[in-house]
Amino acid sequence: MHHSTTIRQECLRPADDDWEQPTGPEIREVIERAGFTGSKAGKYLGISVQETGGCRQIRKWIAEDARIPYSAWALLCHAAGFGTIWIDESDPDA
Template sequence: MDQVTSIRPECLRPAADGWLQPTGPEIREVIERAGFTGSRAGKYLGIATQETGGCRQVRKWIAEDARIPYSAWALLCHAAGLGIIWVSEPV
């Protein structure tokens, strides 16, 4: 049985509205929800430099060896169906 990692609400906010950096497992979960492999996520974001073998930068984000930029995170969340997180909800 596959285990689903929950994504903290603080990770789904606009950057200027209290956004918190996602953890490696949260990044992996969003990539999987988008239906991407690490390599496909890198291509989607325009950062893949290898034809095969995955995307080194995506692996660093998942391993928490590097911080994921908000823009990359927001695009992955959108691809995963989590909404347009860079836009504040009307009050």
């Protein structure tokens, strides 16, 4: 599988460590790396999925019409293999 969008390091930090909101293409890339469709990502996150398939909220995040909550982003990143981005591994108290 070829990945063309690089996920910025600023998006892979704990929320309280100068985390930056991911772009729409970064969100799409993480969803794809997790092996999800929009509908599967919505189900994974426990958010509303339309009867016709797909998830309006996921589409809004990708279109940058709405900000993705850190918690949803962190779970998607974990599913995509980026680990537990909400834990600062360099912090000895983590």
